[in-house]
Amino acid sequence: MMGASLPPILEVKGLRKQFGNHVVLASVNLVVPRGSIVSVLGRSGTGKSVLLKCLAGLLMPDDGEVRFENGLLDGFRRRCSYLFQGNALFDSLTALENVALPLQQTTRLGRREIAQAARDALRSLGLEKFANHFPAQMSGGMQKRLALARSLVTRPALVLFDEPTAGLDPPARNAVFEMIVQYRQEFDFTAVVVTHDVPEALIASDRVALLEEGRIYFEGTPAEFTALDDCIVRSFGENSVTLRASLDK
């Protein structure tokens, strides 16, 4: 487990985003230590995905700032990857072509080097046999791994995961979190994971942030989260225990 003492790779200060009169993010402050897995928890509609899209530059915040590696936002796009809830794979491209795409379009590597790097990424995620398959010919879990392979092929410093376990059954959810922990070590990236899955997030994360009413209501380690005597935090903890019990059954 990695603590908040590590130097931050990402700092969010006073981030605000509203759509019309509806304020989704009032003022979000968040520090993501380098090399850590930070899970952002929260109920549906609290703006977790909006926060992630603001971090990725897909939405422009109304106010506040996002600092990447002490403010060096120039290389942010090249050093950050985003894993979409629906995977966002190109359905007309094969698995190999999907993984090769960011290298083809953003680097000056040769065709052979790109193909080799893409095959290596597929092999790392156990998909080398499916290189010539289209996403539609793969299962949900394989598509998730393929999307992760595409995210990791450029060796990003930061990977943003938007609900990576949405729509998956409990074993598949565990597998996704295992995958994040395992490949974090292998590929050496920092992860920000937006999720509803409290039990898995508490086990897999180094730090947890709870988004409530447009602000970070709690930020700390999973142990601090479960130990805190607070009605809102406790409601998540109780859900976690209930879910754990039902999973154990």
Place this chain on the structure above:
Amino acid sequence: MMRLLQAVGQNSLATVAGLGDFAMFASRAVAAAAATRQLGRRWISAVHEQGVRCVPVITIVGLFAGLVLGLQGYYVLARFGAAGTLGIFVSLTLTRELAPVLAALMIVGQAGSAIAAEIGIHRNTEQIDALITMGIDPLGYLVTPRLLAALIVFPVLTVAFTLVGLAGGYLSGSVLLGLDGGVYWSGVHSAVRIADVRECLLKAFVFGVITIAICCHSGFTTHRRTGVSGSHAVSVSTTRAVVLASIATLAADYLITCFLV
């Protein structure tokens, strides 16, 4: 009365804003050509999508357009004892007007609708957002190759349409109705000047850029459709693309003809 004025005003503002947005979109797509990697490969794929797949429909429609022109032209001209000018009538009608317009409408129906639907699905399934997060310009990747392909596909298919149409006119006028083939082809040869061919190609070129840009823009802005979402938004975008591109073709045809006649 006030409500009517308000509605007219709002629609006018929305139209002007839409035209501005479209102009920005098209100019950014053109500018993206300089920074897009592997543009050649994407361009070849776009030429296949717009060009090769449209060859059957262009051939069939061109043939029937020529057959009908030959048939109608022969009987109308025969009334005035001018059946011998059928080649002139068919060739000038096709070259200056029908071939560029009908070819453009056919390509819009076949390829433009597919482009709008495909880009709309890319938008719906966050593939465009994925390109942005990968540091890839979605305009350069999805739109620029298609615009560049239109520059070559529309003129080439328009010429193909004209040639097949001339053959159709010969079939109905000479083979079926008995006009001397030499008279027909000499009429074609004597009537068509280089200025007519230039007008034909200019129209094809302009229609290509405008219609494919409209189809790409319509698909790209699928998420902005009000009151609809998901697959319905894609279907609205596709219909909108075909309708707007068809209207734009006819409007541009009128304007170009005004300036060139």
